[in-house]
Amino acid sequence: MKKQLYVLRDILGTNQKVAAEIKAACEERGILVLNLMSSPGAGKTTLLEKLAERLAGRHRMAVIEGDIETERDAERIRAKGVPAWQITTGGACHLEARMIARVLPEVSPDIDFLFIENVGNLVCPAGYDLGERLRIVLLSSPEGDDKPKKYPKAFLTAQVLVITKSDLFPHLPFDVERAKSEALELNPGLQVFVISALTGEGLDDLTAFLVASREALRAGHA
Amino acid sequence: MHELSVVASLVETIEALAGEHKAKSVTGVWIKVGPLSGVVPELLESAFEMYRKGTIVESARLSIEKTPLRAVCRACRVETERTDYAPDCPACGSTDLEIAGGTDLILERIELETDEPVSPAQ
Numbered sequence: 001m002k003k004q005l006y007v008l009r010d011i012l013g014t015n016q017k018v019a020a021e022i023k024a025a026c027e028e029r030g031i032l033v034l035n036l037m038s039s040p041g042a043g044k045t046t047l048l049e050k051l052a053e054r055l056a057g058r059h060r061m062a063v064i065e066g067d068i069e070t071e072r073d074a075e076r077i078r079a080k081g082v083p084a085w086q087i088t089t090g091g092a093c094h095l096e097a098r099m100i101a102r103v104l105p106e107v108s109p110d111i112d113f114l115f116i117e118n119v120g121n122l123v124c125p126a127g128y129d130l131g132e133r134l135r136i137v138l139l140s141s142p143e144g145d146d147k148p149k150k151y152p153k154a155f156l157t158a159q160v161l162v163i164t165k166s167d168l169f170p171h172l173p174f175d176v177e178r179a180k181s182e183a184l185e186l187n188p189g190l191q192v193f194v195i196s197a198l199t200g201e202g203l204d205d206l207t208a209f210l211v212a213s214r215e216a217l218r219a220g221h222a
Numbered sequence: 223m224h225e226l227s228v229v230a231s232l233v234e235t236i237e238a239l240a241g242e243h244k245a246k247s248v249t250g251v252w253i254k255v256g257p258l259s260g261v262v263p264e265l266l267e268s269a270f271e272m273y274r275k276g277t278i279v280e281s282a283r284l285s286i287e288k289t290p291l292r293a294v295c296r297a298c299r300v301e302t303e304r305t306d307y308a309p310d311c312p313a314c315g316s317t318d319l320e321i322a323g324g325t326d327l328i329l330e331r332i333e334l335e336t337d338e339p340v341s342p343a344q
Contacts, residue, residue, distance in 0.1 A: 002249065003334045005239060011232045011253065011327045093224050124224040127260035127327075149309035149317070153260050156321065185296075185318045 015128055018097035022104060022131025026114060027221060032214040033114045035130050037154055038138035039147075040120030043164040045073045046197045047138065048115055052080035054207045059214070061113040064103055066095040068119060083108065094124035097131060112214055126153040134213060136160040141168045145179035148186055155183045160191045162206065167196040225261050225269035228327065232270075233277050236332055240278045243334055248282045250333035256326035257291045257307040282333075291324030 010016060026033045036044045048063055055061055063084040065073040074086035085103045087095060095118050107114065116132065118125040137158040139147055142165065148155040155161065161183050163176060180192050191209065195202035232253070240248055255263050263286045270284050290303040297316035307324070310317045 001336050003243065003245070003336055005243065005332050005334055007235075007239065007329045007331060009235060009329050011228060011235065011329050014231055014234065092227065094227075096227070124260065127224065127228075152307060152309070152321075153258055153325075156258065182317075186321065 012127065015097045018101050019129035019131040022097060022100055023133065025104070026131065027133065027217060029109050030214075030218040030221060031109075031111055031114050032134070032210070032217050033116065033130070033132045034134045034136055034210075035116045035118060035125075035132035036136045036138065037118040037122065037125040037158075038120065038140070039122045039143055042120070042138040042140040042143065043197060044117045044120070044138055045076055047162065047164065047195070048077055048082075048117060049080055050197050050200075050203055051115075051207060051210070052077065052082045054203060055113065055211075056081065059112040059211065060108075060110065061115060062107050062111045064100060064107075064114070064116045066099070066117060066119045068092075073117060089119060092119070093121050094119055094128050095130060096128050100130050113210065122147070122151040122154050126151075126157050133217060134159050134210075136162055138162045138164050139179060139183075140164040141166065141172050141174040141176075145175045146182065148179065148182040152186055155186045155190070158187065158190060160193070160209075163192065163194045165196060165198075166194050166201050167198045225265040226273065228261050228266065229269040229273045232329060233273060233279055235329060237278050239332065240334060243336065245278070245334035245336050247335045248279050248332055249335050250283050250285070250331075251279060251329070252285045252287070252331040254287045254289050254326045254328040254330055256289045256324040257305060258321070258324040259327040260325075261327060263288055287330070289324070289326045292322045293319040294322065295319055 038044055061082055063077045065086045069088050071086045074084040077084035087099050116130055135158040137154045183190055193202050193206045236248055274280050288305045290305050291307055292303050294301045295311035295316050296318040298314040300313040302312055
């Protein structure tokens with residue numbers, strides 16, 4: 001006997017449910033969760049190293065690293081005195097909320113920021129909510145200023161765009177204004193920062209924005 | 223390219239529903255996929271073929287409906303619908319588009335094969 005069942009359910013609904021639990025658990029404790037995504041080599045780990053230096057002493061942070069293989073990124077973060085967990089996906093192109101949920105019990109509840117560095121990939125990570133309050137997409141100048149519209153989902157779903165490696169602008173045909181306007185046409189609400197981890201340009205502004213975002217979260221949950 | 227994990231998630235949901243309804247198999251699966259869902263319908267079909275063996279959907283027919291992307295041009299205000307993502311307005315060529323919808327990745331309906339006829343409560 002055949003039976004039709006109308007479901008109308010998001011196929012990734014299970015992921016969203018777990019993500020919502022992560023978000024609620026972290027935000028209740030005043031932890032700002034951030035999901036960093038970009039192509040490989042755009043500078044996610046280097047940005048986290050720089051943020052670790054700037055937040056040190058005033059704020060506590062932890063990092064969950066996602067990579068296909070190796071502990072390398074987590075080791076770089078630990079070298080800055082920041083607790084870090086490495087998730088190796090063994091081939092999977094993105095992190096899912098369940099992977100974060102497995103690590104979360106080990107993360108101290110007394111932190112201010114939980115950074116999740118996604119697998120380097122501008123496509124697949126955009127489909128998976130990890131419970132973040134802020135999704136940060138990084139675009140490095142060597143990748144080209146035409147990327148936002150070629151990889152729209154990452155830019156459409158982010159709240160923050162960080163254009164990295166600004167120290168290379170003089171050497172590249174990268175038009176920072178074009179990169180910004182492409183991204184803003186897709187997503188007018190994006191907060192845009194232009195940084196260089198080498199010269200330090202833009203890092204203070206970005207740090208101040210993150211600290212303010214975390215204060216806003218805490219005020220909302222006070 | 224994460225269609226296989228999308229299929230894994232899909233089959234997990236269907237297995238739970240089939241269990242709730244005491245179905246012995248699932249004969250049809252209807253899903254909706256938008257151009258900004260992050261998955262490619264053709265790759266989703268291949269992933270479904272790879273994954274189905276030994277699961278409740280082993281003999282199910284998969285139907286994928288491609289849902290359109292709706293965009294409003296901020297320059298000429300023309301609203302368009304298309305099934306592929308494109309970064310410009312077909313009316314005036316402007317690239318300043320407001321995107322509304324198109325991220326669907328939805329399990330719409332399944333057809334279940336149940337053992338006993340569904341009879342009213344005795």
